[in-house]
Amino acid sequence: MDARSSQQLQLIEEQDSYIQSRADTMQNIESTIVELGSIFQQLAHMVKEQEETIQR
Structure with a gap:
């Protein structure tokens, strides 16, 4: 393998690593947004329960 092919292969590997890193991020x-949505749903449910308790 000549030096140019080796450099191209290294560049491709670096790009693959970068793309994989971005995909993981x-x-x-x-998943953080989904978790945050779940937290807000729980909070809305608790507020509704408190509202019903206060109205009694």
């Missing part, structure tokens, strides 16, 4: 962000 996006997946982490997505």
